[in-house]
Amino acid sequence: MRTVILLYDRFTALDAVGPYEMLAAVPGAEVVFAAERPGPVRTDTGFLSLTAERSLAEVTDADLLLVPGGPGQVRQMANAKLLDWLRAVDATTTWTTSVCTGSLLLAAAGLLAGRRATTHWLAHDQLPALGVTAAAERVVFDGKYATAAGVSAGMDLALHLIGRIAGDQVAQAVQLGTEYAPEPPYRAGSPDTAPPAVVAALRARGRAVLGDD
Amino acid sequence: MRTVILLYDRFTALDAVGPYEMLAAVPGAEVVFAAERPGPVRTDTGFLSLTAERSLAEVTDADLLLVPGGPGQVRQMANAKLLDWLRAVDATTTWTTSVCTGSLLLAAAGLLAGRRATTHWLAHDQLPALGVTAAAERVVFDGKYATAAGVSAGMDLALHLIGRIAGDQVAQAVQLGTEYAPEPPYRAGSPDTAPPAVVAALRARGRAVLGDD
Numbered sequence: 001m002r003t004v005i006l007l008y009d010r011f012t013a014l015d016a017v018g019p020y021e022m023l024a025a026v027p028g029a030e031v032v033f034a035a036e037r038p039g040p041v042r043t044d045t046g047f048l049s050l051t052a053e054r055s056l057a058e059v060t061d062a063d064l065l066l067v068p069g070g071p072g073q074v075r076q077m078a079n080a081k082l083l084d085w086l087r088a089v090d091a092t093t094t095w096t097t098s099v100c101t102g103s104l105l106l107a108a109a110g111l112l113a114g115r116r117a118t119t120h121w122l123a124h125d126q127l128p129a130l131g132v133t134a135a136a137e138r139v140v141f142d143g144k145y146a147t148a149a150g151v152s153a154g155m156d157l158a159l160h161l162i163g164r165i166a167g168d169q170v171a172q173a174v175q176l177g178t179e180y181a182p183e184p185p186y187r188a189g190s191p192d193t194a195p196p197a198v199v200a201a202l203r204a205r206g207r208a209v210l211g212d213d
Numbered sequence: 214m215r216t217v218i219l220l221y222d223r224f225t226a227l228d229a230v231g232p233y234e235m236l237a238a239v240p241g242a243e244v245v246f247a248a249e250r251p252g253p254v255r256t257d258t259g260f261l262s263l264t265a266e267r268s269l270a271e272v273t274d275a276d277l278l279l280v281p282g283g284p285g286q287v288r289q290m291a292n293a294k295l296l297d298w299l300r301a302v303d304a305t306t307t308w309t310t311s312v313c314t315g316s317l318l319l320a321a322a323g324l325l326a327g328r329r330a331t332t333h334w335l336a337h338d339q340l341p342a343l344g345v346t347a348a349a350e351r352v353v354f355d356g357k358y359a360t361a362a363g364v365s366a367g368m369d370l371a372l373h374l375i376g377r378i379a380g381d382q383v384a385q386a387v388q389l390g391t392e393y394a395p396e397p398p399y400r401a402g403s404p405d406t407a408p409p410a411v412v413a414a415l416r417a418r419g420r421a422v423l424g425d426d
Contacts, residue, residue: 151391155397159398179333185384189388
């Protein structure tokens with residue numbers, strides 16, 4: 001199984017690395033990180049770069065395509081070359097997937113038209129204008145398209161995908177290998193459970209969190 | 214707050230990137246990735262490299278030191294230069310921390326002697342020989358030393374640390390920003406809850422999972 005993960009300037013590292021860690025653990029898996037230009041790609045914080053091993057021109061197909069989100073997504077919405085690449089690779093995939101605001105890129109490429117999808121909770125209101133039904137769920141499957149909510153939801157997405165691709169036992173082994181038995185010390189991971197003051201503060205600086213270039 | 218994250222050949226990406234994503238989101242935070250030589254550092258799968266921005270020689274202090282695990286840890290246990298660096302930086306830290314088998318490196322440097330600590334569930338039995346009391350908990354604090362269980366536990370560790378360093382509201386905002394409201398589709402993340410056959414299979418190939426060079 002060949003997973004291709006798109007990288008672009010100012011993506012969010014965990015959007016990509018969470019699913020990578022799990023998808024790469026499937027026996028026989030290959031994971032390819034691709035960007036417009038090969039080499040180091042800067043994440044949104046400026047503290048970290050991940051290496052794209054291949055240019056987009058070198059990657060013409062994938063079994064599974066994964067598009068991470070991050071503040072840099074805003075600028076990519078108008079990158080015709082990138083959207084063309086998404087459409088071309090999507091035509092070859094078994095699964096086309098995203099984490100966080102990566103779904104806005106899939107939507108901008110026209111790949112989610114008329115479908116249900118999710119994204120970071122602060123970006124749900126951007127989906128309808130792109131012809132997508134926003135679903136406030138952590139992982140949303142619609143045909144071969146699977147989208148995850150913000151940042152850390154990519155790990156749950158990956159386990160769902162592995163279960164469908166390789167079976168429950170393989171997915172469970174990956175979960176056990178990565179010891180993914182979460183115990184966050186707070187119940188603040190969703191706007192439904194976080195303290196209202198914390199939700200309000202993040203809403204107030206929503207554009208700063210999601211990126212506005 | 215200056216967090217330094219150690220990278221070395223064949224570390225596990227999520228061990229480092231999970232905590233990085235959360236610690237970097239704290240207002241005023243700086244995160245430095247450091248390795249023996251600056252430049253791309255290969256992860257355990259061979260599919261991905263993260264860039265070390267600094268050499269160990271350039272990094273002499275940290276508020277928070279984080280050591281990830283991964284198969285490459287086995288070889289680093291005998292790297293006197295690296296263990297010296299861990300001891301020297303530890304002398305400057307407010308918090309010295311690890312994820313997964315990173316605690317074995319801290320222990321090899323003598324930093325966990327007589328303390329309680331955790332590691333990947335498959336490696337618990339290696340702690341006592343290093344003079345450490347193995348605790349089967351997801352996150353263990355003992356003085357300024359905080360250790361996390363396998364791979365994904367680094368995110369829970371980071372939220373605990375942020376709560377202690379910057380307060381509950383900041384930690385909750387980071388959890389909400391990363392939408393860390395986990396919903397794994399299986400209950401297989403711990404040997405206590407995973408199907409016995411899955412646990413037995415991972416135990417049987419334990420050395421392959423943890424690395425044996």
